[in-house]
Amino acid sequence: MRMASMHGPTLVAAVFSLAGLSAAAQTPQAATTYAITHAKIFTLAGSTIDDGTLVIKDGKIAAVGASVEVPAGAQVIDGKGLQVYPGLFDSVTQMGLSEIGAVSSTVDSSETGNFNPDVVAATAVSPSSEHIPVTRASGITEVLAVPASGGFDSSGSRAILGGQASAFSLAGWTMNDMQIKRSVAMVINFPIIQTRSFDVATLSRKERPYAEAKQEYEKNLNELTEWIERARHYAQAIGHGGPSDFERDVKLEALAPVVRGQLPVLVFADRARDIRNAVEFCDKQKLKMILAGGSEAYQVKELLRSKNVPVILRPVLTLPVDEDDPYDRLLNQPAELAQAGVKFAIGSFDNSFARRLGQNAANAAAHGLSQDDALKSVTLYPAQILGLADQIGTLETGKLANVIVTNGDPLELTTDVKYLFINGQLTSTDNRHKRLFEKYSNRPKP
Amino acid sequence: MNRPFRFVAVAALVLLQTSCVTLAAPPDSSPVIVIQNATILTVTKGTIERGSILIKDGKIAEVGPTVKAPKDATVIDAEGKFVTPGIIDCHSHIAIDGSVNEGSISVSSIANTAEVLNSDDIDIYRDLAGGVTTGNILHGSANSIGGQTVVIKLRWGQPASKLPFEGALPGIKFALGENPKRSNFGVPGQPKRYPATRMGVEETIRAAFTEARDYKNAWDAYSKKVASGDKKALPPRRDLRLDPLVEVLEGKRYVHSHCYREDEILMLMRVAKEFGFKVRTFQHVLEGYKVADELAAAGVGASTFSDWWAYKVEAYDAIPYSAALMTRRGVLVSINSDDAEEATHLNQEAAKSMKFGGLTHDEALKLVTINPAIQLGIDKRVGSIEVGKDADLVIYNHDPLSAYAVVQKTLIDGRVLFDRDKDIAGRAALEKEKKDLLAREKAAAKKSDEKKGEHAAKPGEKKPDEKAKPPSGDQAAISTNGGAQ
Numbered sequence: 001m002r003m004a005s006m007h008g009p010t011l012v013a014a015v016f017s018l019a020g021l022s023a024a025a026q027t028p029q030a031a032t033t034y035a036i037t038h039a040k041i042f043t044l045a046g047s048t049i050d051d052g053t054l055v056i057k058d059g060k061i062a063a064v065g066a067s068v069e070v071p072a073g074a075q076v077i078d079g080k081g082l083q084v085y086p087g088l089f090d091s092v093t094q095m096g097l098s099e100i101g102a103v104s105s106t107v108d109s110s111e112t113g114n115f116n117p118d119v120v121a122a123t124a125v126s127p128s129s130e131h132i133p134v135t136r137a138s139g140i141t142e143v144l145a146v147p148a149s150g151g152f153d154s155s156g157s158r159a160i161l162g163g164q165a166s167a168f169s170l171a172g173w174t175m176n177d178m179q180i181k182r183s184v185a186m187v188i189n190f191p192i193i194q195t196r197s198f199d200v201a202t203l204s205r206k207e208r209p210y211a212e213a214k215q216e217y218e219k220n221l222n223e224l225t226e227w228i229e230r231a232r233h234y235a236q237a238i239g240h241g242g243p244s245d246f247e248r249d250v251k252l253e254a255l256a257p258v259v260r261g262q263l264p265v266l267v268f269a270d271r272a273r274d275i276r277n278a279v280e281f282c283d284k285q286k287l288k289m290i291l292a293g294g295s296e297a298y299q300v301k302e303l304l305r306s307k308n309v310p311v312i313l314r315p316v317l318t319l320p321v322d323e324d325d326p327y328d329r330l331l332n333q334p335a336e337l338a339q340a341g342v343k344f345a346i347g348s349f350d351n352s353f354a355r356r357l358g359q360n361a362a363n364a365a366a367h368g369l370s371q372d373d374a375l376k377s378v379t380l381y382p383a384q385i386l387g388l389a390d391q392i393g394t395l396e397t398g399k400l401a402n403v404i405v406t407n408g409d410p411l412e413l414t415t416d417v418k419y420l421f422i423n424g425q426l427t428s429t430d431n432r433h434k435r436l437f438e439k440y441s442n443r444p445k446p
Numbered sequence: 447m448n449r450p451f452r453f454v455a456v457a458a459l460v461l462l463q464t465s466c467v468t469l470a471a472p473p474d475s476s477p478v479i480v481i482q483n484a485t486i487l488t489v490t491k492g493t494i495e496r497g498s499i500l501i502k503d504g505k506i507a508e509v510g511p512t513v514k515a516p517k518d519a520t521v522i523d524a525e526g527k528f529v530t531p532g533i534i535d536c537h538s539h540i541a542i543d544g545s546v547n548e549g550s551i552s553v554s555s556i557a558n559t560a561e562v563l564n565s566d567d568i569d570i571y572r573d574l575a576g577g578v579t580t581g582n583i584l585h586g587s588a589n590s591i592g593g594q595t596v597v598i599k600l601r602w603g604q605p606a607s608k609l610p611f612e613g614a615l616p617g618i619k620f621a622l623g624e625n626p627k628r629s630n631f632g633v634p635g636q637p638k639r640y641p642a643t644r645m646g647v648e649e650t651i652r653a654a655f656t657e658a659r660d661y662k663n664a665w666d667a668y669s670k671k672v673a674s675g676d677k678k679a680l681p682p683r684r685d686l687r688l689d690p691l692v693e694v695l696e697g698k699r700y701v702h703s704h705c706y707r708e709d710e711i712l713m714l715m716r717v718a719k720e721f722g723f724k725v726r727t728f729q730h731v732l733e734g735y736k737v738a739d740e741l742a743a744a745g746v747g748a749s750t751f752s753d754w755w756a757y758k759v760e761a762y763d764a765i766p767y768s769a770a771l772m773t774r775r776g777v778l779v780s781i782n783s784d785d786a787e788e789a790t791h792l793n794q795e796a797a798k799s800m801k802f803g804g805l806t807h808d809e810a811l812k813l814v815t816i817n818p819a820i821q822l823g824i825d826k827r828v829g830s831i832e833v834g835k836d837a838d839l840v841i842y843n844h845d846p847l848s849a850y851a852v853v854q855k856t857l858i859d860g861r862v863l864f865d866r867d868k869d870i871a872g873r874a875a876l877e878k879e880k881k882d883l884l885a886r887e888k889a890a891a892k893k894s895d896e897k898k899g900e901h902a903a904k905p906g907e908k909k910p911d912e913k914a915k916p917p918s919g920d921q922a923a924i925s926t927n928g929g930a931q
């Protein structure tokens with residue numbers, strides 16, 4: 001379906017709404033070249049282009065600039081009055097792994113047992129999840145699916161070695177189309193000294209003595225240390241001979257890139273003490289650490305900066321950890337970390353609330369973070385932190401064309417995503433919620 | 447925070463709370479305040495650019511482009527800022543001491559949140575800092591007929607006895623669907639409880655109201671006998687469980703019913719009709735958009751979430767367009783929090799209904815101000831900026847229907863109970879106080895270690911409990927240690 005650029009805008013709109021008619025429409029067989037013209041382009045790599053053109057070809061950004069030619073045969077989208085951004089990147093989710101939290105048969109986010117380094121999120125991501133179209137309609141074009149990262153899990157378990165997180169784009173027929181990188185980071189739920197817990201089964205608080213909690217912490221930490229050390233020996237053995245020379249172990253094999261420093265560890269920890277323990281551990285074991293959660297990262301900001309540990313923060317719309325913390329403690333944290341030179345991103349840590357990602361970044365901006373940093377904390381920074389910035393995070397030639405065209409600030413509550421490109425394809429913003437809205441808007445009066 | 451089971455999470459939060467010392471009560475006389483140069487979003491009377499509000503005796507005395515302010519009035523210059531009525535949260539579980547659920551029985555109308563109010567709950571202050579001035583404090587959703595409920599003002603610093611909203615009709619919580627039938631959890635050691643189906647939920651409610659109707663008839667007969675001079679008439683035995691249900695039948699108590707699916711919404715309206723009472727609000731009511739016409743025809747309010755979905759099966763058809771769709775079809779809609787954190791940005795949650803379903807700015811703001819006020823029957827007092835109404839106001843630095851809006855001040859009854867500048871200015875002193883207290887604790891612990899052997903500490907011995915608290919607006923100067931309660 002090719003058309004002359006002069007006729008672009010209206011015809012593209014037609015293609016777009018056609019795509020919207022089909023529930024399954026994810027990658028319509030349309031032209032592979034698009035040009036968004038006369039738009040304000042926020043490349044997030046250098047200065048903003050007030051009146052520019054962005055060309056998408058074969059799934060990639062082919063050109064971007066103020067005086068870029070529209071290629072012959074390209075579908076043209078008139079971007080006058082519109083703004084172009086890289087799609088948002090939600091860097092901690094259970095997308096595709098969990099459909100309805102309370103129904104365990106729809107949840108694949110947490111494997112049983114404490115040490116599962118070999119499990120990989122991408123294996124269990126359901127491309128048909130209703131969360132995917134709902135989420136992308138909010139301008140999020142790619143996510144990191146993180147095993148053992150919370151959400152509601154009926155088994156209640158959160159493995160210490162949780163498995164491998166996978167990055168993927170939010171459109172495609174199969175995971176093969178969608179996947180950006182299968183193994184992005186190894187999840188560690190860092191052992192903590194937990195004296196208090198809430199028992200969902202009995203709806204009651206449980207407490208135990210500090211000594212007992214400490215003992216369990218030490219046991220868990222020792223086990224984790226053993227796993228890492230065994231993996232190091234295993235990696236050395238692989239280096240010295242073929243697999244036929246020794247007994248293979250899939251779990252240790254999965255950890256080999258971790259101990260070699262090739263695969264970062266995504267370490268979940270929130271309290272200052274736990275973060276300190278985690279940083280010390282990773283430093284000693286020479287693991288490439290990314291902190292996730294980080295509710296009290298501000299208390300250890302100097303440590304994080306000096307050890308070069310980036311943070312994926314949980315939503316700033318979260319109550320403070322302690323009763324006597326300032327009421328806006330988590331809202332202020334991004335600005336404080338930016339000031340201290342700590343690299344950070346913001347994640348939703350959820351599926352249903354993934355579409356609040358922009359809202360969270362905006363709230364951080366309302367509490368002292370620069371607008372530029374707020375936007376980058378949900379685009380470029382997570383891409384950099386997770387080692388994906390060569391593919392996503394900015395609008396630069398050669399990068400994956402995960403692009404949104406909006407009628408305003410993509411972090412603001414009332415902004416609409418007018419056009420959505422994923423893997424260079426014009427993608428529908430239709431979703432379960434829109435369909436139900438339309439269906440019941442048209443319900444005849446009883 | 448993940449939100450799959452609200453009532454569980456809230457219970458956890460409340461259980462983890464520790465008590466601390468109350469602030470001294472403010473002086474009785476309320477100050478005369480004039481707020482100047484503000485964009486005033488009155489909600490019911492349009493927007494006034496660069497307007498003023500005069501506050502006297504806790505009420506709004508004048509509103510307009512200019513007001514006649516006495517010379518000694520305290521001036522709040524709101525240049526570039528926005529003033530709205532206080533946010534009203536029609537579904538809250540803050541300020542409850544202990545669990546929000548009397549989860550043992552399916553009809554727990556004997557329990558009452560009004561009797562367990564905790565004025566020290568820090569979430570009162572946090573929500574106040576988010577512009578909330580009034581909350582509908584509900585029992586949890588574990589039972590078909592839950593506990594009695596109370597409307598409060600977030601009068602931080604006042605004792606529990608001063609929290610209830612004077613004259614507001616009390617309520618009772620009902621719950622339909624997965625929570626009362628315990629679909630998603632069980633209590634170990636306890637057999638499965640009736641009801642375990644939506645059919646059983648209906649019959650549980652019908653059975654309770656059948657009893658309540660007989661009980662009411664017995665009382666009516668007794669009253670008639672007494673009125674006719676029968677001195678020997680024996681009163682029926684009081685039943686504290688049925689009393690609140692009789693109040694429902696007499697229209698003296700509102701029913702706020704937790705629900706999700708369209709079928710159970712229609713069910714409760716049918717049962718209400720059978721017994722001749724009215725449901726005041728459906729809470730959550732995530733499929734309310736499917737039966738918007740029925741809700742509108744019955745004049746039942748809907749108090750819903752902005753965009754929560756998929757945490758359980760009955761929330762799988764939830765849509766963020768629901769508030770707008772129901773509004774367009776004539777339902778009185780509010781957006782609530784059900785969560786102390788969510789309550790801190792209800793203004794933002796209301797804004798989403800402009801994007802999802804195209805409500806106007808005014809319509810969106812009504813979802814968290816005048817609409818919940820009408821639902822709670824307190825709209826003559828609060829919910830809009832009008833002369834004679836309570837001076838419950840919020841000052842934002844930005845249009846409140848934006849993710850960039852931050853509350854600067856919150857007033858209740860004409861008193862500034864939250865002041866962001868003062869809160870920030872007071873933090874260093876609080877931090878120091880906390881450090882000093884910790885040092886004192888450590889020193890005391892050391893001393894007791896030294897004494898070990900002489901006096902073994904008694905088990906359960908109380909430790910000094912003097913946690914630092916954020917200052918509350920004009921009480922910032924008052925010691926955090928003097929206190930009622």
